[in-house]
Amino acid sequence: MIVYEGEELVVHHANGTTDYVVITFQGAHRTHIATQTFFAEHPFQKNNISAIGVTSKVDHWYLSSDTEYVLSLITTLSRPY
Structure with missing residues (x-):
């Protein structure tokens, strides 16, 4: 699920059953799917x-005016884990 979409960056969150969270960053030249999926989404979903x-x-490479907000959002989303 997309929890943030800025001008350049997108943050997806897949809430599984683990007591930890994995944070991933998409590789280069994958901009065309930025709003559709994220790195390793399917294995994470399959394994909850x-x-x-x-x-x-x-x-x-994530040098964006969105970066500061995205970092604070990651901190907030990962805090419960």
């Missing part, structure tokens, strides 16, 4: 693993 996936709609 909680995950936060950060993707980018542009190839700037």
